[in-house]
Amino acid sequence: METLKMKDWGLGLGEQVVIAGPCSVETEQQIDSLCESFKGKSEINMFRGGVWKPRTRPGNFEGLGEEALPLLQKAKESLGIPICIEVANTAHVEAALKHDIDVLWIGARTTVNPFSVQEIADSLKGVDIPVMVKNPINPDMALWMGAIERLHAVGIRKLAAIHRGFADPYDKIYRNKPNWNLAMQLKLELPNIEIINDPSHIGGKASMIKDISQRALNFGMDGLMIETHPNPKEAWSDAKQQITPNELLSMLKEISFREKIDMETEIPANLKELRESVDHIDQKLIDLLSDRFHLIDQIGAYKKVHKLSVYQGARWQSVLADRIALGVKKDMSEKFMKSLLVAIHDESVKRQEKQIASKDATAKIL
Incomplete structure (x- = not known):
């Protein structure tokens, strides 16, 4: 699609995007604790929180639902930065817009279903809100690009992609294998789109987040989305892949955000x-x-x-x-x-x- 070569992409957060917050919004105390840790920290550009959690099997914690949205509103007021959540259907979109959520993202399980993506796209027609699209669970470039195209077709212009890795039952290192080449292929197809890396879901372990983050930045990705919890061991979902705010802030000082150069005028x-x-x-x-x-x-x-x-x-x-x-x-x-x-x-x-x-x-x- 020629229209996807336009330059009106992006979240408008600068070149060093860091999105942080818990896998799942759990309690008011949890959100207050995170806000206290992040307040005044310019390194954090956006606060994330899981509201509806699509679990692979029933019986696990599936999120507070709309009950969590006022807690995120409170975080927005406290931190003065945008808030983002995952949506998977029209009802989620309507609730998010009603509670003044700033940025939406479409999760990996939703990206695989064009019917669901189209439903979300239709519900956003005429709405000026940034949307991020996670790669599908399996390494299918057409599904990833197709989801972005569907949103673009209804007028969404502030678009970004999230690289969270791909399922590989034979890989014993990663929770979701990075397949860096696919993320780079998306950048070739859509040169102006921002790609945010999600090292939490790629590694599946807190100990892997730093190395994956640095490699993502080495590949020229535009930012990071990192799951952060005041007490990861007590997290209600994905406890192993979350880090504390102090660990996150310390890590951000150690990794190196790479400068991008203009291919025509800035090459030394x-x-x-x-x-x-x-x-x-x-x-x-x-x-x-x-x-x-x-x-x-x-x-x-x-x-x-x-x-x-x-x-x-x-x-x-x-x-x-x-x-x-x-x-x-x-x-x-x-x-x-x-x-x-x-x-x-x-x-x-x-x-x-x-x-x-x-x-x-x-x-x-x-």
Whole structure:
């Protein structure tokens, strides 16, 4: 959609956005305690609080509902900063607007359902309010972009994305695997959109928040949304991934918000020279890959003539082990080498299959 290239995006909070507050609004005492800790702290730009909590299974705490909204109004008056909450349907939107909530976000479980997103979008038609969209649970770029497009189509212009990671049952490190490349792909598709990182949901553990936050900022993300609780061990939901206000403020002093530079006018001379060298090497890499794949085409043609299978397991395992070892000797990680080789091998298989399916494969054998 061409209209999504517009520059009227963003929350208007500056380049170092920090959104903090509890996973769930629980009690007046909890909110008062957080406000006391955050009062006068310019590092905190927005206060978040879970009102309706869509739990995976019933029986867990599902939020105070509309009862929590007056407590958030009180926090807004105390701190003098915007308040944001998650909404999942029209009733939530109406309650949020009635209680003067400043910013809404659509959660991962809602983003996966275009019907629900459209319902929310329709209920916001004609309303000038910022909306943030979390990535869907599964790594589906179309759903993420589709949710943003639906909101844009009804006139919502103050839009941002929240990167909270993606479900991966095989990943043992993260609660939700970051898949940084997908967040960066969204930025390529929508260059002017702000992306807020949610390290609490990505890590699932308080101990991981700092490192994930720094990496998000290294990737050029525009801010952080961090779950904060006065006593995380006693939290009514997601206790393991929340930190105290003091821990948050201390962490913000230790991490580094990266300066962004204009690609056309602000690149320092030394950096420009290094980038030009990288561009030159990239060109050579592409030329070498092109040469390699032309050889693969010939191998595919040979296999067709001699009725050989495309996949040769012993050969592939030998190449994989040898190239990984060579890469490690050249200061590249084993994980990177394996990912690179698997991508090249997948493309090689596809090209050989194409050769076998063609009618003139024999002509391509040297």
